[in-house]
Amino acid sequence: MPYWIKRILLKSGELVAEKELRHDENYFDGDAPVVGDVIRICCRDRVFDAKVIWGNWRRRDPGQDPKVIVPLRVQEI
Numbered sequence: 001m002p003y004w005i006k007r008i009l010l011k012s013g014e015l016v017a018e019k020e021l022r023h024d025e026n027y028f029d030g031d032a033p034v035v036g037d038v039i040r041i042c043c044r045d046r047v048f049d050a051k052v053i054w055g056n057w058r059r060r061d062p063g064q065d066p067k068v069i070v071p072l073r074v075q076e077i
Contacts, residue, residue: 003032003070008043008050011076016043032056032070041074050074 005026008016026041033039037052055072 001032001068001070002027002029003056003072004028005041005050005074006071007054007073008041009053009073009075010043027069032072034058038077039074043076049077051077 004018005021006018008021008026010016021043026043032055033052034056035052035054038049039052040047041050051074053073053075056070
């Protein structure tokens with residue numbers, strides 16, 4: 001099930017919203033990480049680790065529609 005990073009909270013406290021991100025940026029086809037997981041993302045020409053803080057509270061039921069894109073919010077660490 002694909003997932004897309006839609007909000008990024010940077011260390012500076014600035015919030016990067018989905019309107020600033022390209023549609024192909026931080027879009028992944030695979031199992032969506034759960035809240036608390038650390039993932040590697042790209043934002044403003046930088047690649048860094050971020051912690052998932054909202055969006056996928058538990059592993060999704062495999063019976064769900066595979067066309068659903070899981071929206072995630074992350075925080076730079």
